[in-house]
Each structure stands twice: as C-alpha cells, then as structure tokens.
Amino acid sequence: IVFMHCLAVVYTTCCPGQYTIYEPVIRLKGQVKTVPSQRPFSSKEVQSNVLDSYHLKTLQPVEYKTLQCILHEIGGTGAFVFLFARVVEISSCEDTQALALQLILSLTKYNQQRIQEMDNCNGYSMIHRVLIKPKCIVGFCMLKTLLEGCCSDEILYRNENGQFLLDTDSTAVIQDVQLLEKLLLDWKIWSKAKQGVWETLLVALEILIRANHHQQMFNIKQLLKAQVVHHFLLTCQVLQEHKEGHLASLPQEVCRSFVKIIEEVLGSPPDLELLTLVFNFLLAVHPPTNTYVCHNPTNFYFSLHTDGKIFQEKIESLKYLRNSSSGGKSTDSSAFVITTPTGFTALPLEGNTSKARVQQKISSQAPKRLCKSLPASPTSSPQIHRKRLTERMGSSVDDLQIIGKRDYVHLQDRIGFVGSSETIKRVQEELFLSSCESAKTVCDSELTSAETFEDIAKEEELSENTFESKEADADLKCNEGGGVAAEPSLRRPDNLKGLPSFQKSQSNFAGLGLAFSVHGSSSAIARWPSFADKNVLPEDWENYPFCYLPSKNKCTEDCLVLICCGLYDLLRGVLLILPDVMLDDVMDKLIQPDYLIVLVNHPSPLIQQGVIKLLDAYFNRARREQKEKFLKNRGFSLLANQLYLHQGTQEVVECFLEMLFGRSVGLDEEFDLEDVKNVGLFQKWCVIPVLGLIENSLYDNVLLHNCFCLLLQIINSCSKVADLLLDNGLLYVLCNTLAALNGLETNIPLNDYKLLACDIQQLLVAVAIHACSSSGSQYFRVIEDLIVLLGHLQNSKSARMQNMAVVLQLRVLQAAIELIKTTATQDAQEQAGSVPSPSAPHRAMFQKRKGIAGSRKFSLAQSDALLMKMRSLASEEFNMMMQRRMSQENPIQATETEFVQRLQRLTVLAVNRLIYLECLDVLGITENTSQSRLSTSQLEVPEEEGQQELPSKTNPFLKEMFKMLVEGIKVSIGTSRMNTPKQQWKRILLSCKDTFRTQLGRLLVHSLSPARPLQERRLALELVHEINNQEIMRDCLSPTLQHGPKLVLYLYELMHNHSDEMTKEEQRAAGDFVNALKCCGYKCIPLSPRPKPDLIKALKEDQKKYEMEEGINKAAWEKTMANNRQNLFQRLDTKSKDISKIAGDITQAVSLSQGMERKKVIQHIRGMYKAELSASRHWQELVQQLTHDRALWYDPVYYPTSWQLDPTEGPNRERRRLQRCYLTIPNKYLLPDRQKQEGVIKTPLSYLFEDKTHSSHSSTVKDKAASEHIRVNRRCISVAPSRETAGELLLDSAVFHGETEPASFSWTYEEIKEVHKRWWQLRDNAVEIFLTNGRTLLLAFDNTKVRDDVYHNILTNNLPNLLEYGNIAALTHLWCTGQITNFEYLTHLNKHAGRSFNDLMQYPVFPFILSDYTNETLDLNDPSVYRNLVKPIAVQSKEKEDRYVDTYKYLEEEYRKGAREDDPMPPVQPYHYGSHYSNSGTVLHFLVRLPPFTKMFLAYQDQSFDIPDRTFHSTNTTWRLSSYESMTDVKELIPEFFYLPDFLVNREGFDFGVRQNGDRVNHVNLPPWARNDPRLFILIHRQALESDHVSQTICHWIDLVFGYKQKGKASVQAINVFHPATYFGMDVSAVEDPVQRRALETMIKTYGQTPRQLFPSAHVSRPGSRLIMEGELPAAMGLLVQFAFRETREHTKEIIYPSPLPWIKGLKWGEYVGSPSAPDPVVCFSQPHGERFGSLQALPTKAICGLSRKFCLLMIYSKEQGVRSMHSTDIQWSAILSWGYADNILRLKSKQSEPPVNFIQSSQFHQVTSCAWVPDSCQLFTGSKSGVITAYMNRFTSNTPSEIEMESQVHLYGHTAEITSLFVCKPYSIMISVSKDGTCIIWDLNRLCYVQSLAGHKSPVTAVSASETTGDIATVCDSVGGGSDLRLWTVNGDLVGHVHCRESICSVAFSNQPEGVSVNVIAGGLENGVVRLWSTWDLKPVREITFSKSAKPIVSLTFSCDGHHLFTANSDGNVIAWCRKDQQRLKLPMFYSFLSSYAAG
DSSP states (O other), X not given: OHHHHTOEEEOOTTSTTEEEEEOOOOOOTTSOOOOOOOOOEEEEEOOOSSSOHHHHHHOOOOOOOOHHHHHHHHTHHHHHHHHHHHHHXXXXXXXHHHHHHHHHHHHHHSOHHHHHHHHHTTHHHHHHHHHTSTTSOOSHHHHHHHHHHXXXXXXXXXXXXXXXXXXTTOOOOBOOHHHIIIIITOHHHHHTSOTTHHHHXXXXXXXXXXXXXXXXXXXXXXXXXXXXXXXXXXXXXXXXXXXXXTOOOOOHHHHHHHHHHHHHHHTTTTOHHHHHHHHHHHHHHSOGGGOXXXXXXXXXXXXXXXXXXXXXXXXXHHHHHHHHTSOOOOOOOXXXXXXXXXXXXEOOOOTTOOSOOOEEEOOSSSOBOOOOOSOOOOSSSSOOOOOOGGGGOOTTEEEEEEEOSSOOHHHHHHOSSBOSHHHHHHHHHHHHHTTOOOOEEEOOOSSOGGGOOOOOSSOOOOOSTTSOOOXXXXXXXXXXXXXXXXXXXXXXXXXXXXXOOSOOOOOSSOOOEEEEEESSOGGGTTSOOOTTOGGGSOTTGGGSTTOOOOOHHHHHHHHHHHHHHHHHHHHHHHHHHOOHHHHHHHBTTTBOHHHHHXXXXXXXXXXXXXXXXXXXXXXXXXXXXXXXXXXXXXXXXXXXXXXHTSOOOHHHHHHHHHHHHSSOOOTTSOOOHHHHHHSOHHHHGGGHHHHHHHGGGTTSHHXXXXXXXXXXXXXXXXXXXXXXXXXXXXXXXXXXXXXXHHHTGGGSOHHHHHHHHHHHHHHHHHHHHHXXXXXXXXXXXXXXXXXXXXXXXXTOSOHHHHHHHHHHHHHHHHHHHHHHHHHXXXXXXXXXXXXXXXXXXXXXXXXXXXXXXXXXXXXXXXXXXXHHHHHHHHHHHHHHHHHHHHHOOSSOBOOHHHHHHHHHHHHHHHHHHHHHGGGGOSSOOOSOHHHHHHIIIIIITTOOSOGGGOOOOOOHHHHHHHHHHHHHHHHHHHSOSSOOOSSHHHHHHHHTHHHHHHHHHHHHHHHHSTTSXXXXXXXXXXXXXXXXOHHHHHHHTOTTSTHHHHHHHHHHHHHHHHGGGSOHHHHHHHHHHHHHHHHTTOOOOOOOSSOOHHHHHHHHHHHHHHHHHHHHHHHHHHHHHHHHHHHHHHXXXXXXXXXXXXXXXXXXXXXXXXXXXXXXXXXXXXXXXXXXXXXXXXXXXXXHHHHSTTSTTOOTTTSOOEEEEOOOOOGGGOOOOEEEEOOOSOGGGBOGGGOOOSSOOOOTTTHHHHOOTTTOOTTHHHHHHTSTTOOEEEEEEEEOSSOEEEEEEEEOSSEEEEEESSOEEEEEGGGEEEEEEXXXXXXXXXXXEEETTSOEEEEEOSSHHHHHHHHHHHHTSOOTTOOOOOOHHHHHHHHHTTSSOHHHHHHHHHHHTTOOTTOGGGOOOBOOOBOOOSOSOEETTOGGGBOOTTSOGGGSSHHHHHHHHHHHHHHHHHHHHOOOTTOSSOOOOOOSBSSOSSOHHHHHHHHTTSTTHHHHHHHHTTSSOOOTTTSSOBHHHHHHIIIIIOSSOOOOBOGGGGTOGGGGSOTTOBOOOBOTTSOBOOSOBOOGGGTTOHHHHHHHHHHHHTSHHHHHHHHHHHHHHTSGGGSHXXXXXXXXXXXXXXXXXXXXXXXXXXXXXXXXXXXXXXXXXOOOOOOSSOOOOOOSSSOOOOOOOOGGGSSSOOOTTOOOOOOOOOOOOOOSSTTEESOOOOSSTTOTTSOOEEEEEEEEOSSOOSEEEEOTTSXXXXXXXXXXXXXXXXXXXXTTOSSOXXXXXXXXXXXXXTTOEEEEEOSTTSOOEEEEEOOTTOOEEEEEEETXXXXXXXXXXXXXXXXXXXXXXXXXXXXXXXEEEEEEOOOSSOEEEEEEEGGGTEEEEEETTSOEEEEETTTTEEEEEOOOOSSOEEEEEEOTTTOOEEEEEEOTTSSEEEEEEOTTSOEEEEEEESSOEEEEEEOOOOTTSOOOEEEEEETTSOEEEEETTTOOEEEEEOOTTOOSOEEEEEEOTTSSEXXXXXXXXXXXXXXXXXXXTSOOOOEEEEOGGGGOO
C-alpha cells in the first residue's frame, strides 16, 4: 500500500503504539497550483497480528543514552568551547591547548547536530575570540589541529622526532568552509602566532590547490566560497588602515603566499569579479595622500625652477638622498646571504642537501626563520637598496660559488672557485664594473623584518629583469654544516615550484645564487644575525647614515609594497593572456590608464615599476582608439609629472625602455640604434616619461650619467624621437638638472660633477646639431629657445651656474656653426663614398662614454687623465654626431637658404654673446677653485686641435669666429659678380657677407677696447696680424659702420699706455693696423712721446662717449633678451594649463573611486568591531549559561553570591527583581562574618573580556557613521545612576545603537515603548527611552536642538509598540474616575515631570504617607495616622513654620540690598529651605543596603558609610527628622517604599557601625505594626497610599511638588520655596565668573532638582470612597486608553468580612471573584468537552482559551501587553503550536481551514515535553525529555507559510530530567521551569540566562504559577504523608512561607487585582474538585469555592484578565466558570477550546 500510493510512513520506538503517515496532496488537473503547503499527515494506531493495540501502547521502549545524547544534555558543543577557553586560561602548554581545541573540532566534524550547535552558539567566532588573545599559544600544534578540523586528511604531520612536516603530496580536500573562513583566513589569529606558523598555514593552502592535486578545482571552489581573495586583501587593507595602531605586519613569505594563492584561484580565464576585487584593492591601499595626478604647474617636470623656494627644496632633498645612499662603514657579520628581488633566497643551507630547497628552520621553542627575502628595508622611502657586496664581507668567508643557469659571459671568464675575501672583493668589483648584475646583501634580523638596518653603499634599485623568478632555479650546493639538520625543519616542498613565485620576469640571465659557508661552528650559518647577538651589532653603528630602528609603520608599508607588486605583476600577466572576448570587460572598464597614472604616484619604486609594466601590458592589448585617447589626454606627460614627484631609479627607466623596445633592455646595455627608428610611433612616446626621472636621478651620478647617455643615443639615432623629446620639454629638464647640479655645490665630487656637466653639454650640442640640420623654421627656433633658456640660467645666484650658462651658450652656437660648415664643406659625391655605417663607431663610442663612468673611484691625481679622456671622447662624439646627421634622411635636411639664414642668425647671436657676456669674466681665469674647473672641463673639452697644451687662456671660440668672419669676407672679395663659387660652404659664406662685415667690425672694436684685459687685446692684434689683408680691413671698416674712429682711439690707447708690455711683433702689428685704418680714410692720432693734456682729455671724453654708447646697446640687448624669455614662459604656461586641467579631472574621478573603496574597508572594520562585540557578548552568555550552580562548569569559588537591583522595570515601573553580581566592595565595609577571602575574584574566562586592545578600533563610532544607513549620529551621555558615560547615538534604518566607551548596545525600533523628553542637570537636553523588556535609557545631548532632532527622528520610525500615552488631563481623568490607582498615578506624574530612575538627581519622588511609626496596630481609616499632605514635609507642625518664614524674610532683605564688594558669591533669591526633598544624597541614603547603590553611596561619601546615627536605620527616625526635628532634612520618600522590601534588609551584611545608644545598624527598624516583616511593611504601606483618606488629600501634595504651589506667590504662601539652583532654567553658561560658575554647577549637581511643573492651577481631588468601576470610556478622552477591564458594580449591602491582617484595620481585599469583601461566587458557565485540557489560558481580550495537552497558544498582540496597561489589546496573529509527534516536528496551525505546517524540526535528543510562548518578544521555549530547555527567537513575517520565522535558538541547561512545565511571567520577564528531577528554576527572559533555583522541595514540583502584579511564585509539591505543600516565593526566590494542604493540589493560579487596593489570593484546584483560596500576604486560607456536581480533580484554573471570573477545568474535560453573585447578568467572557483533533492532519 505504501508503494502503491507513494506514501511516507514514520514509526519510532518511542511511540510504539502509533505511526505517522503522510499523504500526497491530490490536485485536479485544472486546479491552479496553490502555495505548496506541507503534506497532510495523520497518526494511525499500529495494527499487529501478534499484539493487540492496547499492549502496543503500553510497551515501554528502552532507550540507551548515546554519547551524542549525553553531550546534548550537558551543554552540547558550547560546553567544550568553554572548556577550550578554560584550558587556555589555566594551561600555558600549546599541546594541551591544541588538544582542547581538537576535542571541539572532532565533536563537530561528523555530527550534524553538533555542527548545528556550533552555528547556533556562533562557535567559530567564539573560538576566534580565544585564539586572538595573548594567552592562547598559536603554534604548529594549534595549526595542525585547525587544519585537520578543516580538511579531510592531515597535511601537517609530526614525525617521530616531534618535528612538524608538511605532506606535500597530501590529497586532502577542504570540508569545513566556515572554519576556513572564520579561523584559517583570519589575520588576527595568525599575525600573533609563533614565527613561521602563518607561513606554514599558507603553504598548506598552496599544497591543497597545487596543480597535481586530484581535487584541485574542488579545493579552489571551497577557498572561493570562503572568500579567500576578499579575506587576504582585506587583511592588508585593515593593516594599512591601522598603521598607527600596534598591529603586526605581514611577514614576506605570507605576502608571497597571498599573491600566489590569489593567482592560483583567479582561474583561467580569470574570474572578472576577483580581478575587480584585486584592482579595487590596489586602488584602495594606494596612499590617499598620493591619490592625485600632479596638477600644480609648479611641480611639472618641465616647469623651470632654477632658483627660488622650490629649487631650494629640490636641492635639499637631493642632498639628503645622496647622503642616504652612499657612505657607511662596512661591518663584519658571520652569516651572509644574497637575495634577489624575485623571491629566491640563496641561503646557507645545512646538511648535504643537493636538491635546491628553501628550508625553514622551525623549532618549537625558538623558531628561526630562514626563508626571508626582499627584506623590508626601512629606509627613506620603502625602497630596496642595493649594497656593495664588499661592504658586508665577513672575513670568515671560505668559499663562494656562483652558479648561473646560463652563465653570463663576463662571469664565465673570471670566476671559478675563489678563496679568501680579497679575491671576492675583486670579483665584486668586476661584477660592478661589468654592470651585469645587481645583487643585494641582506642582514635580516630574527626579530621582525623591519629590524634590519642597512648601510647603503650605492643606491641602485634592484633590477627585477635580471633575475629568474623560480625559487629553485639556482642550484645551491654547500659542503659544510652537517650538524644542524637535527633541528625540526619544515621544508618548502620541491613540487611547489609549479606555483610560480612572486615575480615572473622574462629575464635575460639566471639569478646569481651565492652561498657561503663558514669555517667555524656550523650553527653560525643556521641563523641570521639578530639584534640579540652583540657581536653582530657593529660597534660604530651609530655612524650609519640610516640606522632606522624598526618602526612598525614602515613594516606595514613594506608588506603592502610586496603584495601590491605581486598583484600588479599578476594583473599584468593576466592582461597579456586575457582572451579577446574578455578584453572589453577589462580594458577601460576595470583597468583604466587614468587610474594607473594615479597609481604610479607611489613612494615605492617597486610599485612604480609594477604599475608601469601593467600600463605596458595595457598598451599591448589596447586598440588604436584607446591608445589615441591616451595620447590625446597627454598621458605620457602626466606620467612624467607623476614620476617627477619621486626619485628616479634605474629600474623605472628600464621599464620605459622595455615599453619602447617591447623587450627587456638594461639601462647599461647597448642597443641597436636602428631599433629605435624601427619601433612604432606610439612606442616612441615611451621615452617621454624618462624626462620626469632625469632631475631626480641626480642623487645617483651613475644613474644620471646612464640616462644622459641613453638620451644622447636616442637623439642621435632617431630624429622623430628627438622631436618628441624636444616638444615635451627636454630642454627645460636639462636646464633644471643643470641648475640642480650646480646647486649641489660641494655635495658632489669634482669628477662626477665634470662628467655630468660634460654629459649635459653633449646633449645640448646634440640638440643643436639636430635642430640646425633639419629643415623647417620650427627647428631653428629650438636653438633660439635653448639660448634663451641658458640666458635665463645666467640670472642664477650661483657664480658657477652663471659661468656654465655662458659657456654652454657659446658651445651650442659653436656646434651649430661647426655643423653648417662641415655639412656645407662636404660635397655630395664625397658624402656618398666616405660616410661609414654609423652604428659601429657609435657602439664603440658608447662603450667609451660608459667606461669613463665605469671606473668610479678616482683619486684626484687621476682627474687630469679623466679630463683628457673626456675631451677626446667629446670631440669624437661630436664628429660622429655630425656624420650621423648628414647621413640621415629624415627629417629633410635643411636647404642652403636655410643654412644661410641660420648662419647669419648664429653669427649675430654669437657675436652678441661674445661682446655682452664678457662681464662675467669667463676668461679671467686664475688657477683656483671652481672657475678653473669650469674652464678646463667646459671650454677645452670641445677643442679639437689639441690646443689643451697652450698656456694661453684665450677663448677659442673667439678665434674661430674671427677666422670664419674673415674667411667669409675673403670669399666675398675674391669672387667677382659673375661667377658663384662651386663649393656650398663658399656660397653660403658669400650670402652672409653683409652680416659678417658688421659683426667682424663689432668684434674688433670690442676686442681692442681698453675695457678688455690686455691679454685679449694682444690676441686681437695677433689675429689682425694674421689677417693681414688690407682689402678685408677696408671691407669691414667702411665708413658707414662707425667702427673706424673707435678703433683709432683704442689702438692709440693701447700703443700709448702699454707699449712697454708688448712684443716687437705686436707693436708692429698695431702699427700695421693703424696704417690700414689710414688707408680706409680715418684720421689717426699721432703717437708722440708726451701728448698734450687737452688731447688726452679729448681722447678720454671720446672713450667715455663710446663706452656709454656701448652701455646703451647692451641694455637694449638685455631688454630684448628679457622679452624673449617672457615669450618663452608664456608658451610654457599655456602648455601647463592644458595638462593641469586634464590632471585635475583625473584626480577627481580617481579619488572619488578610492573614497568608495576605502569606505568599504571602513565598513568592514566596523563589521569586525561589531563581530568582536558580539563574540564578546556570546562569550558572556555562554559563561552565564555554563557556570551557574546547576550547570556543567559550576565552580563555587567563581560564582557570584551577591545580589543587586536589576534595572528591569515591571508593571507600573516597579523594579522588584535582583540580579547576581560580584560585590566589589572591600571587606572593611562588611560585617566580620560576611567578609570574603581577600584577593580579587576573577570571573571565569575573564581574560576574554579584559584586554581592550583588539576591540577598541580607534574610532569605531566614527567609522560606523560612515555607513550609508545611519541617518543620525549624535554625541550623547548615557546617564545611569552609577556613572555617566560619554558615547554616541546612531540611528539607522532598522536599529538604533548606543555607543559608549565600555560597551555598546543596540535596540530595534520594535522594542521602543515610550520616548520622553527630559532635563538633565537643569538643562532641557535629554531624552528617555523605555523599552518593552523593561529597560530604560536616559541619554543627554549637547543641547536642546540636538535632542529635539534625535527625538523626532526616533518618532518618525515605524514603532509598532509605542504607547499612546496621551496628555496629563486624560491621566487625571482616569485617576479621578478610579481607573488607575494612586501609585500608578504618581508614577505617571513622575514620568511626565521628568523624574527618572537613571538620574539620582531626578529620582521619582513619593510622599511620606503615614505619621504613625510607633504603634502595634494601625487603622487606615483614621485620618490621624497620616501625615498632613497639604503642607510640605518640613512644616508638619505649626511651630516649625515660623522659623522657615523668618529665614525667607532675612534672605529677602539681603537680596534687596544687592551684592557687597567683598562677598565672593552674590546673594541669591530668597528661599525657605536650603536643601531639597529629593536629591542623590536622599536616594542613596535610603538605598544604601542595596547594591549597586551601596557602592555609589561610598563614592558619594568619600569611601565611607555615614555616621551610624545618620545612616537610614529606622523608619520612625527618618519620619521624625524630616517632619519635625531637623531644620535641614526635608526628605520625601522614594517609590521603593511601596514595592521593594529588599532595600530594608541588610542582605549583604554591610557593617554600618554602632549607634551612640549601642545598637548596631543592620536591617532597618520597622514600625511595630509591620511585625518586623519588611514585606508586610511594604504591602501595608502600599495599602495606606491607596486609602480613601490619601486618595482625597493627595491632590494637595501634588500641588506642592508638581503643581501650582511649586513656584511664584503660591509657593511662598505654602512655605514651599527651595534654593534657586534647584529650579529649571538656571542657566549656568550665563555666569561669567569661573569660580561662581563652578559653584553653581556643583549646587545643581548636589542640591536637588524640582520636577517640571505639570499643573498651573489647583489639582482636583478624588471624589467618593471606593474605586468606581465604570464601563468603557469613550475614545474621545484623547487617550487611546479604553479600560475595558473594570465593569460597573451594583451596589449591594455591605458585607462583613475579616481583615487580611487582624491588627491592621482598613485593608481592602479587592474586587475579584472570591474576594472576602465581595459577594459570594456563583457558577455562571459550565460545559463538558469530553477530553482533558492541558491548560486554561486567560487572554488580555478577556477571553479564555482551553488548550489540549500538547498544545501551546502563540499570539502576537498588536500592542505590547503589560498588565492593566493603558490601552486595549488586539490580537494581531495567533496560532496553535502542537508537539509530541513521532517525527519530532513542532507544527503550527494558524488558519482553521489548512492543515498544520512544519515549524521546527527538533533533534532526536530533544523530545519536546512542554512549551511556553512569550507574546511580545516572540520567544518560544520548549522543554525536553532530557531536561534541556531551548529558547527560539522568532520574527513575525508575512512571507513564510507559517507567517513566523525562527531566527536563532539558545539552549538553557540546568535540569537533568524531563521538563514537566514551563511558566512565563512576562511582566517581570521571568520564566519558571519545573522538572522531574525535583528542581524548579527561574530564568531571565531578557538575557536568556539562569537566575536561580527554588530549593527545598521534598519532591518534584507538580504545579507552578506566578503573580502578574508582584512576580511572586507559587509552587506545589507532593507532601511526604499525602496531600500537598504550597510554597510562596518572592520574585527573587525568597521563601515567603509554605502551607500544607491535606488534599492534593492539582493546579494553582494567582488573582491579578491591582496592588494596594487588593489583597490577591492564590487559587488552588484540589483533587476533590474544590477551589481553595489562600492570601498572598500570609498564606492564610481565605475561602473555598465548591461545586457539588463535580468532584473530579481540577487540572487547570485561571482568573479572567479582569479578575471577575474564575475558570476551572477538571480531569473529565468539564469547564466551569464562577463569577460574583452581583455580576451574574454581565456578559460572560468568550471561551475557546482547542482539542487534540484540531491539529490533526
């Protein structure tokens, strides 16, 4: 049958008589598919052939308890999680701790239920909390345990020697993704682990995803599920965000593994989401201060700053860098390792390991890490410096092996095996000379990678390209050191070679592995020198240029740099091989060049390289339009600007070379010049960014020299690139560099200076040649610009600079002229034949230039030789350049006419400079200082005729110019008109003759002028003599040019004044010259030995005139020059502006994106903080759950035994409950017998809550505020009685959080019940929030406006439980009509007047009621026992009045007189009382016995109790003092006097001392009529407050405290004026004087505060003697408070009844059915049901529900339902929950027409035996057969079929046997559970924790109930001799009394009439069908209610919610209701019955 119909059947042995059958839902074809509700099921009786069904039912299954079942009972996984934390607390052995963890993991590994428990208790986050604590040792053991918990097999194992080894062939798969994510991927645990552990963990993960793992893909998927990439990247980001904090940084291996694993899981083709993550990460961690594209024109690489502030800064930084990168002494160190940047560490290996493998030496005691590479060197910028190997050479080095995979040529020849360190030094020199390798020496310390300090000899960045990247590429062999391998070692396995390491570079040669082994003890190799080794610390280490002691910050930076580099590299690799289909998604969408330009702006050169290479990859894949867009946006200029912000490094330059050539090219390699020509145009642009690096490479001479050589080659080889360079500011860069070079002054060695100056000169010459030889006017403009620029440099302050500028101008002009000459001289035919192929000599030339730089270390003696070399080289280079120019076809060579124009222009420029720039005295050179250097290096280097030997210090250019001019004129003279010369040069000269003529004359005049030094004049004569050609003279001295007269004058002066200094030839030459002048027709001045004075005078005047003229010309020329400069700068500006705009736009876009990315991180950090808070909370809950006295880990030593007031409020704001606490009050305050042993008792696992370092993330709250959801974020103070805590309030969309220093809370808006505005310290700035669970919060804000803002913000939310508390008038009406009691009314008035339990200065105030505290009896109907409520408490007797009135008058006088001079405090307004009726002193005085107020009292009283006689010791004394005896004591009472007996009792045994009369102050002495019972005193006092007399007169007291007698005239008349500092509106801030202000503030804080005035006129009094019961009020009352619960009462004749207490008259029994003062009860309803009910339940809607035995009624009210709260109640949703099915499912039925739906599947160990529901908090509790109670937190939703959804569950442990009953008392937030094991436990519903056990029952409790009005608990248990014992307990578990009942009591219930107006009863349903009532005051029987027709046991009974009906149900299923005789005609409550058939399928 089962198979035929596809049915499912369940049968279990626990229900042997039944099976459950599930039927399919049958649907007809046409039916629309309904919501898939669950299949109907039904329970059938089992049929059997052997046994009849009766026997089947009675079978008792035998159940064996399994291990899992026991685990469930004792506390499940949580118990072991606790055990783990406890083991960590008490044991410091890692193995033990790991075992405890292993226990948890092995429990949860294979058992579904345990796994679920782990989830429920947030197990992993709790374990995480333990693991991150310092107490927990995270080493290899712990790692092994966690790996085993996560994976299917072990990866890390221990061999027999106890070493930990990784199983590299492991086939394990990842099983527990959660463990992986929460623990293995969490940095907090691993960054504090022992050394090497984190690395090992990551290697293990690498093994799991290695290529040959058969489940590689599965493991990768699991890692992705655990969000591995996300976690790795976030780790780095979080560490970066917290650089300031003390967070450890990542070890390098970790960084490398991160990148490796990310690379492995990216997938191929890569997952776009992950790529996005990676790219966004790179953007997010980019230093925000660097997130910009340089857009300030002054910082552009081509902006001129050759002077001024920027220039100075530049020079300073260069000097600093130069110093930091050179110098430092060498040290001896015993171990020596060389690292390549790519991650292969060549290190001293122990043992004869022939295989190359990187070993990690790990010993469990002191791990020594050997596998470090790329140490994070803490130098000026996170840079890796290259060091000279010789610097670190140890003398003990024995042999050196250099093994390269493909031996590099240079090395092969020179290096075999080399002994002794000298040789090594030599080898190193060679290495450097050949520039083939840059290696790095590492002296890494053991402590952290930051603690390496490095002395840096030569800073040259490590070149990545020169290395192979695979770890195992270099084979290391090592012959010594056998003794070390015994230490446990962890090997990084060979077969991981497959996981590519950190950088993949296409390298040209293999990495050098250098391994050294040491003579001495082999252990010396096995460790790195550490700071701890004294011998390693060099003695002179203070002298190191940069001995950074480790700063963590740098460290973080460094690990980030490593990771970023790896990721850039990864992205680059991905981009290069990305499938074309994905290109569109990645290019420009993800990887955008704009972003890369920003990212280049990073202090680390490694990252710059990474970005540039990624950019290169981008260009490789980019489409044409993408490249064009980049060019259009000036991308390369922007890049150059970015690089210009940082120092240049060789590698970055090489990156651009690689871009240019498309292959890796070293800066020091040569390359074929043809290559440059042949690359595409776009690539040619790649040279531009190098310009940004030039000037900043000045710190490294070699680098700069190499860059110059590079540019020189490029300019010479490809004119197109030369043009690009010129267009993009090459000249400006050279000028800046030149200025900087000169700025360095003495900071640079002379030879280097000369070398670089020479380089610059050659570059300028090359430019001149390029420009001069190309056709087009723009080209010649280049030369003109260059001259203008050099002219600009002349304005420099530095003489050295000025000289150089002049020299260079001349050199440039000379080169240009030279070029024209050479070009023109060579005829075309010659040209074709003779020019060799240019590249070969070029190569050689380049080698020579390199060579000069190569021999770096010269002595000064060598410098002449160097100069020789430089000169000859320069001249060769020059020739070669010219040759190249001539042989080039592109651009078009200049035409002859162009040459003519150019030559003319050049001549003028040259002559102007020769004439006007003389003032600088370039040639007046004396052999000293900088000038001599300059002249030799600059002026003579270019000379080609070998004139260096000439002693004469003439300006060779001057001679050349003379020669050329003369030659030109010769040509013009020598050629006739007709025939033009054949030779091009001659033709050109001919065309220039006019210019030449003028200029030659100018030159002559200039040279011979008396202003010139004699030397020069003599030289000029010599030249003239050489010319010796009259015609030429005549030609250039033609009269039109007025040179003649000047020359005549000058020659005369020369011959007259200096004849004796001239040689004969010279004199003759002068003579000839004079003759020549005569021939030209000039008058000569005759040379007479003694000329006449007037002649001399005339001559002098002429000379002056000529000089003036010359001066004017010069000024004009200078002006022209200045204009030219101006024009040039304007052109520059325009260019800058364009670029600046583009840069600005990019910056804006990118920083926006970065901001968004960083926001995510901050949110994540916020999440971490929240997670930590919640883990901390979970731990507190777990500790609470498992350490109480009925729990598994109970330890009496630790368990708190004291009790303090629980701030949770019950009905009417009564705070009756106490909670456990540790009493932190010292023993001296306790009675001797109550003292605890000394020493602070630490709570269990206190270490989990102590250390604040982790959780206090600097500014979490601010971070939280960054979240989008938060709408309001305000500073506030959370006010509690014990302390005021500053914090913040955040309101977001669903929750509002309070953030205060020690902790944070959050609540949902659903929990808000009321929100009130409040004052705080007399300022209107606070708000008080009441929550449904009885908690309240008082929050004070900065000012009223902020408060109002918050207040309205809270109210605008959806607050489903907000009470509409209406206005005070409505309240007053309710009171007047008797619908609320006096106590309720006063409570509400206090609340409305701003009185709050959270502020002791505004504690609710209640009146003294009685005046009789001495009599044995009390008559509450006698007015004389009451105090006079019309008068304030201080003037209860007439005679006191006068004294207060006198005080007032006196003060009034004083006030009128006004302030006196000498009085520090001005007089205040007059008052009657200097103190107040309520302030913190008063409150603490009363509550001193009750923690936590005791501690506050001690703080208030300077750590001492009050004098015993002043301590609150007797109610009578207090009354006497307040009302009569004391002038200063005017106290009123506090609300606790009316409901809380506990504050009258010295429960904790405090020692308050002994009074003068010898009595010890202990419990409070109560009036005799209270019979020494605090509970009775409170109950009677409460009745007194509700007495008729008080009801009629209380209105007067209300007038005094809340009403019109509070202020003004009325208050004076009523003798009710207090000190002005107690009234609201006292504005402290208005007081100027600080002393007065402080005094006033103190007064406000201590005097007391008058409540807000609620009534401006007299309060109405309450009529009548009784509470009037009315029908429902019309809604128009304005208060949505219709009290439906009290019916009108017919007045019947008075009933005579006994008083509840015989010695007290006037007590009221109340109005409930069965009350002795009410008419007798009568049956009003009877109904048989045929099935026994499990329970009757009274609903707040007045209805009564009868529920079958395994049913529980679930309800959600539309409003929170408190007892007699102020509004009506609707039921929003209800359902019947049924349990007890064979399949262990709890089912819900909420719709009558539908079958029940599955709600909760409970486990087989948790067979539900009882249920309870807490309406407003939607909590469901189930008790089970095993004794475990489960609390399910649910949420009402409309989207599930059950309309309710279970959110979380918590197990409560305390019982050891089946739970028989759960009773919820919602008003006091407690639940009572009863078990077969005889225990009865009270649980707290708010905290879901154990409160206490009700002990002393002789047998298991059979019935239990609790009062909704007082929280009292009644329990019933069987009595030994038959019958039952009824016990009554307070809500705090104190036994009130017990009574024996001869019959068995089957059920109990409390009546629920308001306290104070009634004495409630406990109704017990007896086995004989009788209901007996006992008084709750003293358990006296009150009456019996009998029903003759039924004698069956009453199994359940309940009062209706208004108390007017009593429903009982007996064992037959008959329900009977009783009511008062006078209410028979009233409407009966509805009765609903839910019988078992209701839930059937």
